[in-house]
Amino acid sequence: MIYQQLKDKNFEIVSVAQDTNGVKDAGPWITAAHPTYTVLIDEQHLVSKLYNMVNVPTGVWIDEHGKIVRPNEVAFVNNQFEDFSGLDSAPYLNALRDWIERGDKSGYVMSEERLREKLAVNDPNVILAAAEFGLGEHLYKSGHLSEAIPHFKEAQRLNPKSWNYKRQAYALSDAKRDYGTTFMDEVQKAGGSKVYYQPPDLPPEAHPKDKKP
Amino acid sequence: MTWRCSTGAFLCFLLMAGIPAQAKKIRATLLYDGQTTEIRAADEDAGQLWITTADLKRATRFELKPQGICRDELCFPLPKSRRDEFVRKSAGKSWFNLMAFAQLVHQPVAHDEALSTWYFGLRSDQRPNLSSLEAPNFTLADMEGKTHSLSDFRGKKILLITWASW
Numbered sequence: 001m002i003y004q005q006l007k008d009k010n011f012e013i014v015s016v017a018q019d020t021n022g023v024k025d026a027g028p029w030i031t032a033a034h035p036t037y038t039v040l041i042d043e044q045h046l047v048s049k050l051y052n053m054v055n056v057p058t059g060v061w062i063d064e065h066g067k068i069v070r071p072n073e074v075a076f077v078n079n080q081f082e083d084f085s086g087l088d089s090a091p092y093l094n095a096l097r098d099w100i101e102r103g104d105k106s107g108y109v110m111s112e113e114r115l116r117e118k119l120a121v122n123d124p125n126v127i128l129a130a131a132e133f134g135l136g137e138h139l140y141k142s143g144h145l146s147e148a149i150p151h152f153k154e155a156q157r158l159n160p161k162s163w164n165y166k167r168q169a170y171a172l173s174d175a176k177r178d179y180g181t182t183f184m185d186e187v188q189k190a191g192g193s194k195v196y197y198q199p200p201d202l203p204p205e206a207h208p209k210d211k212k213p
Numbered sequence: 214m215t216w217r218c219s220t221g222a223f224l225c226f227l228l229m230a231g232i233p234a235q236a237k238k239i240r241a242t243l244l245y246d247g248q249t250t251e252i253r254a255a256d257e258d259a260g261q262l263w264i265t266t267a268d269l270k271r272a273t274r275f276e277l278k279p280q281g282i283c284r285d286e287l288c289f290p291l292p293k294s295r296r297d298e299f300v301r302k303s304a305g306k307s308w309f310n311l312m313a314f315a316q317l318v319h320q321p322v323a324h325d326e327a328l329s330t331w332y333f334g335l336r337s338d339q340r341p342n343l344s345s346l347e348a349p350n351f352t353l354a355d356m357e358g359k360t361h362s363l364s365d366f367r368g369k370k371i372l373l374i375t376w377a378s379w
Binding site for chain 2: 009010011012013014015016017018019023025026027028029030031038039040041042044046047048049050051052053056057058059060061062063064065066067068075077096099100103112115116119122124127128130131132134135138139144147151154164167168170171
Protein backbone atom coordinates (compact mmCIF):
# COMPACT_ATOMS: atom_id res chain seq x y z
CA MET A 1 0.00 0.00 0.00
CA ILE A 2 1.20 3.46 -0.89
CA TYR A 3 1.27 4.61 2.74
CA GLN A 4 3.73 1.89 3.74
CA GLN A 5 6.05 3.03 0.97
CA LEU A 6 5.89 6.72 1.80
CA LYS A 7 5.18 7.11 5.50
CA ASP A 8 8.84 7.48 6.40
CA LYS A 9 9.13 10.44 4.05
CA ASN A 10 7.34 12.96 6.23
CA PHE A 11 4.01 12.01 4.72
CA GLU A 12 0.59 11.30 6.18
CA ILE A 13 -2.69 10.09 4.80
CA VAL A 14 -5.80 11.53 6.44
CA SER A 15 -8.76 9.53 5.23
CA VAL A 16 -12.24 10.79 6.07
CA ALA A 17 -15.48 8.81 5.77
CA GLN A 18 -18.46 10.88 4.62
CA ASP A 19 -21.17 8.80 6.27
CA THR A 20 -24.29 10.11 7.98
CA ASN A 21 -24.56 6.89 9.98
CA GLY A 22 -20.93 7.16 11.07
CA VAL A 23 -19.22 4.09 12.49
CA LYS A 24 -22.31 1.95 11.85
CA ASP A 25 -21.83 2.24 8.07
CA ALA A 26 -18.14 3.15 7.73
CA GLY A 27 -16.83 0.91 10.52
CA PRO A 28 -16.94 -2.43 8.68
CA TRP A 29 -14.95 -0.92 5.78
CA ILE A 30 -12.34 0.45 8.15
CA THR A 31 -12.06 -2.81 10.07
CA ALA A 32 -11.63 -4.74 6.81
CA ALA A 33 -8.88 -2.40 5.59
CA HIS A 34 -7.06 -2.33 9.00
CA PRO A 35 -5.31 0.89 8.03
CA THR A 36 -2.15 2.20 9.70
CA TYR A 37 -2.91 5.78 8.65
CA THR A 38 -5.51 8.06 10.23
CA VAL A 39 -9.14 7.36 9.37
CA LEU A 40 -11.77 9.78 10.63
CA ILE A 41 -15.55 9.62 10.73
CA ASP A 42 -17.40 12.61 9.33
CA GLU A 43 -21.15 12.16 9.87
CA GLN A 44 -22.00 15.70 8.77
CA HIS A 45 -19.82 15.66 5.63
CA LEU A 46 -17.91 18.60 7.11
CA VAL A 47 -14.79 18.03 5.01
CA SER A 48 -16.81 18.00 1.77
CA LYS A 49 -18.48 21.21 2.89
CA LEU A 50 -15.23 22.99 3.82
CA TYR A 51 -13.40 21.94 0.65
CA ASN A 52 -16.39 22.11 -1.74
CA MET A 53 -16.04 18.43 -2.60
CA VAL A 54 -18.80 16.83 -4.68
CA ASN A 55 -17.85 13.17 -4.91
CA VAL A 56 -15.81 10.38 -3.38
CA PRO A 57 -13.04 9.48 -3.46
CA THR A 58 -11.69 13.02 -3.57
CA GLY A 59 -8.07 13.81 -2.78
CA VAL A 60 -6.34 17.06 -1.85
CA TRP A 61 -2.61 17.51 -1.42
CA ILE A 62 -1.56 19.73 1.46
CA ASP A 63 2.06 20.73 1.98
CA GLU A 64 4.10 21.07 5.18
CA HIS A 65 2.85 24.62 5.70
CA GLY A 66 -0.83 23.71 5.47
CA LYS A 67 -1.15 25.03 1.94
CA ILE A 68 -3.21 23.28 -0.73
CA VAL A 69 -0.94 22.35 -3.66
CA ARG A 70 -3.34 20.14 -5.63
CA PRO A 71 -7.06 20.65 -5.18
CA ASN A 72 -10.06 18.31 -5.26
CA GLU A 73 -9.75 15.51 -7.79
CA VAL A 74 -10.68 11.86 -8.15
CA ALA A 75 -8.16 9.98 -6.04
CA PHE A 76 -7.99 6.21 -6.29
CA VAL A 77 -5.11 4.78 -4.27
CA ASN A 78 -5.76 1.23 -5.45
CA ASN A 79 -7.58 -0.55 -8.27
CA GLN A 80 -10.42 -1.99 -6.17
CA PHE A 81 -13.03 -0.11 -8.24
CA GLU A 82 -11.23 -0.09 -11.58
CA ASP A 83 -13.91 -2.13 -13.34
CA PHE A 84 -16.47 0.51 -12.49
CA SER A 85 -14.38 3.66 -12.87
CA GLY A 86 -12.12 2.61 -15.72
CA LEU A 87 -9.36 4.45 -13.86
CA ASP A 88 -6.02 2.88 -13.13
CA SER A 89 -4.60 4.31 -9.90
CA ALA A 90 -0.97 4.12 -11.11
CA PRO A 91 -0.66 7.58 -12.69
CA TYR A 92 -2.11 9.22 -9.60
CA LEU A 93 0.14 7.26 -7.26
CA ASN A 94 3.19 8.04 -9.36
CA ALA A 95 2.28 11.71 -9.23
CA LEU A 96 1.92 11.46 -5.45
CA ARG A 97 5.35 9.81 -5.13
CA ASP A 98 6.88 12.51 -7.29
CA TRP A 99 5.46 15.22 -5.01
CA ILE A 100 6.60 13.42 -1.84
CA GLU A 101 10.14 13.21 -3.28
CA ARG A 102 10.41 16.60 -4.93
CA GLY A 103 8.00 18.84 -3.07
CA ASP A 104 7.43 22.22 -4.70
CA LYS A 105 9.64 21.20 -7.63
CA SER A 106 7.22 18.45 -8.62
CA GLY A 107 5.43 19.15 -11.89
CA TYR A 108 2.21 18.02 -10.20
CA VAL A 109 2.15 20.94 -7.81
CA MET A 110 -0.25 23.42 -9.37
CA SER A 111 0.46 27.09 -9.82
CA GLU A 112 -1.38 29.37 -7.40
CA GLU A 113 -3.27 30.84 -10.30
CA ARG A 114 -4.61 27.47 -11.41
CA LEU A 115 -5.36 26.45 -7.85
CA ARG A 116 -7.49 29.55 -7.37
CA GLU A 117 -9.27 28.82 -10.65
CA LYS A 118 -10.03 25.26 -9.56
CA LEU A 119 -11.07 25.94 -5.98
CA ALA A 120 -14.67 26.95 -6.43
CA VAL A 121 -15.81 30.38 -5.37
CA ASN A 122 -18.66 30.84 -2.93
CA ASP A 123 -21.84 30.17 -4.85
CA PRO A 124 -24.80 31.12 -2.61
CA ASN A 125 -26.78 28.10 -3.84
CA VAL A 126 -23.97 25.74 -2.87
CA ILE A 127 -23.83 27.34 0.57
CA LEU A 128 -27.59 27.02 1.02
CA ALA A 129 -27.49 23.43 -0.26
CA ALA A 130 -25.17 22.54 2.63
CA ALA A 131 -27.73 23.88 5.12
CA GLU A 132 -30.58 21.93 3.49
CA PHE A 133 -28.45 18.79 3.57
CA GLY A 134 -27.59 19.44 7.24
CA LEU A 135 -31.25 19.81 8.11
CA GLY A 136 -32.08 16.63 6.18
CA GLU A 137 -29.41 14.73 8.11
CA HIS A 138 -30.71 15.99 11.43
CA LEU A 139 -34.30 15.05 10.60
CA TYR A 140 -33.22 11.61 9.38
CA LYS A 141 -31.24 10.99 12.54
CA SER A 142 -34.12 12.07 14.75
CA GLY A 143 -36.34 9.46 13.09
CA HIS A 144 -38.07 11.65 10.50
CA LEU A 145 -36.95 10.19 7.17
CA SER A 146 -40.03 11.29 5.24
CA GLU A 147 -39.57 14.89 6.43
CA ALA A 148 -35.85 14.68 5.61
CA ILE A 149 -36.40 13.73 1.96
CA PRO A 150 -37.63 17.15 0.70
CA HIS A 151 -34.54 18.77 2.25
CA PHE A 152 -32.20 16.22 0.67
CA LYS A 153 -33.94 16.91 -2.66
CA GLU A 154 -33.55 20.64 -2.18
CA ALA A 155 -29.82 20.17 -1.47
CA GLN A 156 -29.51 18.16 -4.69
CA ARG A 157 -31.39 20.84 -6.65
CA LEU A 158 -29.28 23.68 -5.27
CA ASN A 159 -25.97 21.86 -5.83
CA PRO A 160 -26.61 19.52 -8.76
CA LYS A 161 -22.86 18.81 -9.12
CA SER A 162 -22.79 17.04 -5.77
CA TRP A 163 -22.89 13.28 -6.11
CA ASN A 164 -22.37 13.11 -2.36
CA TYR A 165 -25.79 14.66 -1.73
CA LYS A 166 -27.46 12.22 -4.10
CA ARG A 167 -25.65 9.09 -3.04
CA GLN A 168 -25.85 9.69 0.69
CA ALA A 169 -29.58 10.43 0.48
CA TYR A 170 -30.22 7.36 -1.70
CA ALA A 171 -28.31 5.21 0.79
CA LEU A 172 -30.60 6.32 3.62
CA SER A 173 -33.77 5.55 1.63
CA ASP A 174 -35.36 3.25 -0.84
CA ALA A 175 -34.02 5.44 -3.66
CA LYS A 176 -36.47 4.25 -6.29
CA ARG A 177 -39.45 4.87 -4.02
CA ASP A 178 -38.31 8.18 -2.52
CA TYR A 179 -36.31 9.74 -5.37
CA GLY A 180 -37.66 7.89 -8.41
CA THR A 181 -34.15 6.87 -9.40
CA THR A 182 -31.08 4.95 -8.31
CA PHE A 183 -27.38 5.69 -8.26
CA MET A 184 -26.80 3.47 -11.28
CA ASP A 185 -29.66 5.17 -13.18
CA GLU A 186 -28.04 8.53 -12.46
CA VAL A 187 -24.64 7.27 -13.58
CA GLN A 188 -26.21 6.08 -16.87
CA LYS A 189 -27.84 9.50 -17.33
CA ALA A 190 -24.46 11.14 -16.79
CA GLY A 191 -22.98 9.04 -19.61
CA GLY A 192 -21.97 5.84 -17.82
CA SER A 193 -19.47 4.91 -15.16
CA LYS A 194 -16.45 5.67 -17.35
CA VAL A 195 -17.36 9.35 -17.52
CA TYR A 196 -18.83 9.52 -14.02
CA TYR A 197 -15.32 9.91 -12.65
CA GLN A 198 -13.30 12.66 -14.32
CA PRO A 199 -9.73 11.33 -14.42
CA PRO A 200 -7.20 13.37 -12.43
CA ASP A 201 -5.88 16.26 -14.48
CA LEU A 202 -2.22 15.19 -14.51
CA PRO A 203 0.12 17.05 -16.85
CA PRO A 204 1.52 14.48 -19.33
CA GLU A 205 5.03 15.95 -19.27
CA ALA A 206 5.18 15.48 -15.52
CA HIS A 207 4.83 11.70 -15.51
CA PRO A 208 7.12 10.46 -18.27
CA LYS A 209 7.93 7.03 -16.86
CA ASP A 210 4.59 5.84 -15.50
CA LYS A 211 4.87 2.22 -14.63
CA LYS A 212 2.54 0.19 -12.53
CA PRO A 213 4.01 -0.11 -9.05
CA MET B 214 -53.61 32.73 24.91
CA THR B 215 -55.61 30.90 22.24
CA TRP B 216 -57.97 32.45 19.71
CA ARG B 217 -60.82 30.49 18.35
CA CYS B 218 -62.31 31.53 15.06
CA SER B 219 -65.73 29.94 15.17
CA THR B 220 -67.73 33.15 14.86
CA GLY B 221 -67.23 33.74 11.17
CA ALA B 222 -64.22 34.48 9.09
CA PHE B 223 -64.68 38.22 9.00
CA LEU B 224 -64.95 38.62 12.77
CA CYS B 225 -62.01 36.29 13.12
CA PHE B 226 -59.99 38.44 10.76
CA LEU B 227 -60.78 41.51 12.86
CA LEU B 228 -59.74 39.74 16.02
CA MET B 229 -56.49 38.44 14.48
CA ALA B 230 -55.65 41.85 13.09
CA GLY B 231 -55.78 43.26 16.60
CA ILE B 232 -53.16 40.87 17.92
CA PRO B 233 -49.62 42.17 17.99
CA ALA B 234 -47.32 40.18 15.72
CA GLN B 235 -45.45 38.68 18.68
CA ALA B 236 -48.55 36.78 19.78
CA LYS B 237 -47.78 33.84 17.50
CA LYS B 238 -45.83 31.67 19.92
CA ILE B 239 -44.36 28.42 18.68
CA ARG B 240 -42.04 25.73 19.87
CA ALA B 241 -38.89 25.54 17.83
CA THR B 242 -35.88 23.28 17.44
CA LEU B 243 -32.72 25.19 16.58
CA LEU B 244 -29.60 23.62 15.13
CA TYR B 245 -26.78 26.05 15.57
CA ASP B 246 -23.05 25.35 15.34
CA GLY B 247 -23.75 21.63 15.65
CA GLN B 248 -25.81 22.04 18.82
CA THR B 249 -29.53 21.23 19.09
CA THR B 250 -31.66 23.42 21.37
CA GLU B 251 -35.38 23.24 22.05
CA ILE B 252 -37.00 26.64 22.38
CA ARG B 253 -40.32 26.54 24.23
CA ALA B 254 -41.56 29.96 23.18
CA ALA B 255 -40.36 31.54 19.95
CA ASP B 256 -42.17 34.03 17.74
CA GLU B 257 -42.49 33.24 14.09
CA ASP B 258 -43.51 36.32 12.25
CA ALA B 259 -43.45 36.74 8.47
CA GLY B 260 -40.48 34.46 7.97
CA GLN B 261 -38.63 35.99 10.91
CA LEU B 262 -37.73 34.00 14.01
CA TRP B 263 -37.63 35.83 17.33
CA ILE B 264 -36.28 34.21 20.50
CA THR B 265 -35.54 35.70 23.91
CA THR B 266 -31.99 36.82 24.54
CA ALA B 267 -31.83 34.15 27.25
CA ASP B 268 -32.67 31.49 24.64
CA LEU B 269 -30.23 33.14 22.23
CA LYS B 270 -27.42 32.59 24.69
CA ARG B 271 -28.53 29.03 25.36
CA ALA B 272 -28.83 28.09 21.68
CA THR B 273 -25.92 30.01 20.16
CA ARG B 274 -23.78 31.39 23.05
CA PHE B 275 -24.20 34.80 21.42
CA GLU B 276 -25.16 37.67 23.70
CA LEU B 277 -26.56 41.10 23.08
CA LYS B 278 -23.99 43.70 24.18
CA PRO B 279 -23.72 47.47 23.67
CA GLN B 280 -21.16 46.86 20.89
CA GLY B 281 -23.35 44.31 19.07
CA ILE B 282 -24.07 40.63 19.14
CA CYS B 283 -21.09 38.89 20.66
CA ARG B 284 -19.60 35.55 21.59
CA ASP B 285 -16.20 35.55 23.27
CA GLU B 286 -13.95 37.71 21.08
CA LEU B 287 -16.32 37.62 18.13
CA CYS B 288 -18.67 40.60 17.80
CA PHE B 289 -21.04 41.60 15.01
CA PRO B 290 -22.20 45.24 15.27
CA LEU B 291 -25.90 45.68 14.54
CA PRO B 292 -26.71 48.43 12.03
CA LYS B 293 -28.02 51.28 14.23
CA SER B 294 -30.67 52.49 11.81
CA ARG B 295 -32.11 48.96 11.54
CA ARG B 296 -31.93 47.96 15.19
CA ASP B 297 -35.70 47.31 15.32
CA GLU B 298 -35.23 44.48 12.82
CA PHE B 299 -32.96 42.70 15.29
CA VAL B 300 -34.09 43.56 18.81
CA ARG B 301 -37.44 44.25 20.43
CA LYS B 302 -38.95 44.32 23.91
CA SER B 303 -42.10 42.44 24.72
CA ALA B 304 -43.64 40.96 27.88
CA GLY B 305 -40.74 42.32 29.93
CA LYS B 306 -38.18 40.40 27.86
CA SER B 307 -35.70 41.25 25.12
CA TRP B 308 -36.23 39.33 21.89
CA PHE B 309 -33.71 38.78 19.12
CA ASN B 310 -34.43 38.01 15.47
CA LEU B 311 -32.21 35.12 14.41
CA MET B 312 -33.26 35.32 10.75
CA ALA B 313 -32.24 38.97 10.46
CA PHE B 314 -28.94 38.09 12.12
CA ALA B 315 -28.41 35.19 9.69
CA GLN B 316 -28.94 37.56 6.78
CA LEU B 317 -26.52 40.08 8.32
CA VAL B 318 -23.73 37.48 8.64
CA HIS B 319 -24.52 35.72 5.32
CA GLN B 320 -25.55 32.54 7.07
CA PRO B 321 -27.69 30.03 5.14
CA VAL B 322 -30.80 28.80 6.95
CA ALA B 323 -32.90 25.73 6.17
CA HIS B 324 -36.33 25.41 7.75
CA ASP B 325 -38.76 22.55 8.17
CA GLU B 326 -42.18 23.93 8.86
CA ALA B 327 -43.92 20.71 9.89
CA LEU B 328 -41.31 19.93 12.55
CA SER B 329 -40.67 23.60 13.40
CA THR B 330 -36.94 23.05 12.99
CA TRP B 331 -34.34 25.57 11.82
CA TYR B 332 -30.83 24.64 10.69
CA PHE B 333 -28.32 27.48 10.68
CA GLY B 334 -25.34 26.77 8.42
CA LEU B 335 -21.85 28.21 8.39
CA ARG B 336 -21.67 31.98 8.87
CA SER B 337 -19.37 33.90 6.54
CA ASP B 338 -16.77 34.06 9.35
CA GLN B 339 -16.86 30.24 9.58
CA ARG B 340 -16.57 29.52 5.87
CA PRO B 341 -13.05 28.99 4.63
CA ASN B 342 -11.60 31.34 2.08
CA LEU B 343 -10.26 28.72 -0.31
CA SER B 344 -8.65 31.30 -2.56
CA SER B 345 -6.15 31.89 0.28
CA LEU B 346 -5.06 28.30 -0.57
CA GLU B 347 -4.85 27.60 3.14
CA ALA B 348 -6.23 24.11 3.85
CA PRO B 349 -9.31 24.50 6.07
CA ASN B 350 -8.76 22.87 9.44
CA PHE B 351 -11.21 20.41 10.98
CA THR B 352 -11.39 18.16 14.01
CA LEU B 353 -13.06 14.76 13.80
CA ALA B 354 -13.01 11.50 15.74
CA ASP B 355 -11.62 8.17 14.58
CA MET B 356 -13.43 4.86 15.05
CA GLU B 357 -12.27 4.63 18.67
CA GLY B 358 -13.61 8.11 19.41
CA LYS B 359 -10.19 9.76 19.59
CA THR B 360 -10.22 13.21 17.97
CA HIS B 361 -7.67 14.39 15.43
CA SER B 362 -7.25 17.75 13.75
CA LEU B 363 -5.77 18.30 10.33
CA SER B 364 -3.44 20.83 11.98
CA ASP B 365 -1.95 18.01 14.13
CA PHE B 366 -0.09 16.96 10.96
CA ARG B 367 1.40 20.38 10.18
CA GLY B 368 5.02 19.97 9.09
CA LYS B 369 4.22 16.89 7.00
CA LYS B 370 2.88 16.45 3.51
CA ILE B 371 -0.71 15.25 3.65
CA LEU B 372 -2.95 13.40 1.26
CA LEU B 373 -6.43 14.29 2.48
CA ILE B 374 -8.85 11.83 1.00
CA THR B 375 -12.59 11.41 1.41
CA TRP B 376 -14.53 8.21 0.86
CA ALA B 377 -17.83 6.69 1.92
CA SER B 378 -19.51 3.36 2.51
CA TRP B 379 -22.34 4.10 0.07
